């Protein structure tokens with residue numbers, strides 16, 4: 001076990017083959033872009049390790065409210081594949097919405113739509129015109145992310161949803177490993193020709209994600225029904241101005257069982273194809289604050305890059321950042337997405353006219369603009 005993250009990261013880039021890139025190394029790298037979801041990232045790291053070493057499937061089902069990081073995890077796995085040389089053969093990764101894989105009129109599963117996207121990705125990775133072997137190999141190692149899988153439940157709004165059953169059954173066959181015929185233009189002896197390739201899905205990694213909204217209420221109801229034998233846990237919450245209050249908190253991960261998914265409308269044989277079902281927790285104030293200040297894609301970091309163009313250094317006070325995080329957390333069920341709206345209301349007037357703010361001169365024409373707690377309170381009417 002290596003001492004520091006930095007050592008692990010450098011090992012990652014020096015690795016000659018995926019076998020040398022251990023789950024802790026993968027975890028450390030994913031964690032640079034995904035905050036506050038360590039439990040989920042450990043499963044994701046093991047899944048990537050299994051997939052890239054090729055012996056067992058590492059399929060994952062990610063369950064989490066909107067804005068908790070499902071797509072962010074998928075994007076970071078993609079980043080990992082692209083930045084690490086040893087992962088070159090695994091770079092064909094696609095994110096596709098579940099409803100695109102079924103034809104609602106004919107009630108049919110359409111795997112060729114998935115394969116078409118995977119082919120496109122594989123070609124982009126290979127560049128130029130590929131040989132049949134290269135194309136087949138790259139496609140067969142693909143990672144396939146399927147979003148909004150929860151919309152393909154067997155029951156939607158209390159009514160049977162046959163389309164969902166069709167999708168789940170089709171996907172489960174793919175995940176078990178199927179051979180799908182693909183007509184493709186490939187290089188044969190240096191000449192482009194049309195060929196039929198048999199693409200096996202056995203070595204692909206499937207990551208499905210969804211918010212599973214009703215699942216929260218469903219499990220909450222089960223847990224809080226008298227005689228369930230379970231009890232809600234209480235936690236201490238610290239507010240931005242240092243006070244502590246005790247709240248009864250319901251975290252799905254604490255109570256979830258696989259059977260809850262069957263009741264929700266997921267086909268048991270489909271769920272059985274996943275190596276792990278991973279629950280992403282709602283993000284607390286501290287994590288939201290960290291995302292605001294440090295994640296590459298955060299609205300604050302984006303604004304800072306924007307002000308940089310005008311020679312202005314944008315900073316934010318500790319308390320101001322905590323207030324933003326607290327307001328984002330209060331707007332439930334949009335998770336880290338809420339940061340954008342909350343922060344936007346504060347910064348938009350100044351992005352429009354920076355002269356309307358108080359600028360501190362720094363010399364050689366540069367200036368600093370600080371977002372303070374009073375400014376946040378005023379913008380948000382707190």
Ligand SMILES: Nc1ncnc2c1ncn2[C@@H]1O[C@H](COP(=O)(O)OP(=O)(O)O)[C@@H](O)[C@H]1O
Nearest residue numbers: 033034035066067068069070071072297336337
């Ligand atoms: N755990 C997280 N760590 C870092 N950023 C996050 C996290 N969760 C969400 N975000 C940020 O919030 C936004 C929405 O997150 P996303 O992953 O798309 O949510 P969803 O779970 O709905 O797919 C993105 O801009 C992302 O950068």
Ligand SMILES: [Mg+2]
Nearest residue numbers: 070071072147
């Ligand atoms: Mg998403």
